[in-house]
Amino acid sequence: MNTSTLSPADALTRKPYQGKLLIDGAWSEAADGSTLDRKSPAHDKLVAVYAQAGAADAERAIAAARKAFDKGPWPRMKGAERARILRTVAEGILSRKHELALMETLENGKPMAQSLAEIEGAADLWHYAATLARNLHGDSYNTLGENTLGVVLREPIGVVSIITPWNFPFLIVSQKLPFALAAGCTTVVKPAEVTSGTTVMLGEILQAAGMPSGVVNILVGRGSVVGEVMVTHADVDMLSFTGSTAIGKQAVAKSAQTLKKVSMELGGKNPQIIFPDCDWDAAVDAAVYGIYFNAGQCCNSGSRILVHESIAERFTVAVVERSKRVKVGDPLTQGVQVGAITTDKQLETILSHVEGARRDGATVALGGARISTTGMYVEPTVVTGVTRDMAIAKEEVFGPVLAVLTFKDLDEAVDLANSTLYGLSAAVWSQDFSTCLSAARRIRAGTVWVNTFLEGHAELPFGGYHESGIGRELGRFATEDYTETKTLHMHLGGRTDWYLPR
Known part of the structure; x- marks a missing residue:
């Protein structure tokens, strides 16, 4: 057929x-x-x-x-x-x-x-x-x-x-x-x-x-x-x-x-580390793609972005604005980028994580709710004001929910990247090769992408x-x-x- x-x-x-x-x-x-x-x-x-x-x-x-x-x-x-x-x-x-x-x-x-x-x-x-x-x-x-x-x-x-x-x-x-x-x-x-x-x-x-x-x-x-x-x-x-x-x-x-x-x-709680000299448009796009691909129901999802404090506010605004343009809806309709949440149990889990972040003092800068329609859909969600001790920073949400954290220097960025129980993947964004390589070698993860995200090839090991x-x-x-x-x-x-x- x-x-x-x-x-x-x-x-x-x-x-x-x-x-x-x-x-x-x-x-x-x-x-x-x-x-x-x-x-x-x-x-x-x-x-x-x-x-x-x-x-x-x-x-x-x-x-x-x-x-x-x-x-x-x-x-x-x-x-x-x-x-x-x-x-x-x-x-x-x-x-x-x-x-x-x-x-x-x-x-x-x-x-x-x-x-x-x-x-x-x-x-x-x-x-x-x-x-x-x-x-x-x-x-x-x-x-x-x-x-x-x-x-x-x-x-x-x-x-x-x-x-x-x-x-x-x-x-x-x-x-x-x-x-x-x-x-x-x-x-x-x-x-x-x-x-x-x-x-x-x-x-x-x-x-x-x-x-x-x-x-x-x-x-x-x-x-x-x-x-x-x-x-x-x-x-x-x-x-x-x-x-x-x-x-x-x-x-x-x-x-x-x-x-x-x-x-x-x-599982994974995968960080994308954004340095001030990143390729701006590419990094913003990767942050949005990394969390909303497959509705965030992905072990490799870029569910944390760690942004240098000097660009954090501007970068977060750019991510929120681009997230607003992500098309959510019927997966059988051409042009839709984010479809439904696969199970009712997962839908409940996602929404409970967002509510938990609010209770912990984080700010839901975008989304955070179920879309009122037939089927199970969640709004693209960005959570700011996240600190490393919050559950939203450490636990796998497995949904379209992005947590934003900030760092001062490379050492703190690597420390934040390694601060969860997971170590599946990560990404580093910088025009400076030394910065990228230094961070990549110190991050404890099976895959580290450099100036890209969520790419895979049969020839490259995954775990x-x-x-x-x-x-x-x-x-x-x-x-x-x-x-x-x-x-x-x-x-x-x-x-x-x-x-x-x-």
Whole structure:
């Protein structure tokens, strides 16, 4: 179905998408017959109905992945064969990009243009992972003496549980799944229950590409039920999770029962540091883009701007004025930049953070309220007079709410940047390269942008310090995260018994 020319009215009158569970290569209903409805957060209309997995379905999916790893062809294929299938998946994604983008927008609430860009970016990740499938390698040592040869192998770790969030459903599953597959792993994937559509559609694309049965199993269900099994099951060798830091901590604790390997991409409270000699227009634009992209529902959101005190007032006024021009509304309407908040729970969280900032003595210079219309929308919001001890300066809001703090010099700016429990990303804005590099090297974050913000490439690793996570995704070592290292220590020729005199 080509949805590129559908009007908003047509998109909302289409029959709700019907999604099933993908287990061992077959689509099925839930064992107990449960279903899950999803309404569009932007329009409050039913857009999808899914089979809702329970614990029994999760057990069956894990068993299928275990069998596919232990006895199936996928881990034993040549890297070139796995790469060919991954490339076919990438092309399948592009052939259905408009359909996938519409599903993403209807379930998530983000603007169509953004959804389409993310689907295209995700396809690029599958293409990149295909190159790694052919280049994964170990090491050898011919320097251990004439009777010894050492070979270090990289073997797929086994069955991987992949749990993804609702803010970037298709992009984030594509940051994980193709790299696990490139390494030769088998998987059980659970998307967020409120944004499952594009991941279920991906299952269709995988099957069409020739993915063997049981290699990718997809479950729509609640984390408290399905996720619990995926995190604790003894037949799962690794957990790859993206979500909030609080839930991530719980997942790590529960996974420790079986000492699984874990990869965690969690929260952030990311600063953009604005020095007086910045490129003014670019920095103002980045401050606005950084907080309102995806309605601020982004772990990499630039939710704090740290502005030098000499330009703070003028810069804040410029940000407020530009924020007033940000177009919020129906994500199916062309030109909209900020769509709906994805869940009612998140809407409540955002508004409570704004109210908390007021109580703490900060000033809401712009916005701060829900927009009165059908659907869940929040005004672009700028909070000034923020100090480092306020909750709004330290806690992840995950919404279109920008906190403005000031600093006197580089040392204070770096200290402020490092003053939260997180360390996912940051940005530095200055025309002075020494200033940028000095700050970037001292900021404790996994990514530091210099005179830009929220750019990403498949070749560059992504992940955080501190409570922003464990491990890295993307980059040329991405497949290695889904492997175990094995040493082959080989002795050549005869060997003398240790207890004989020499």
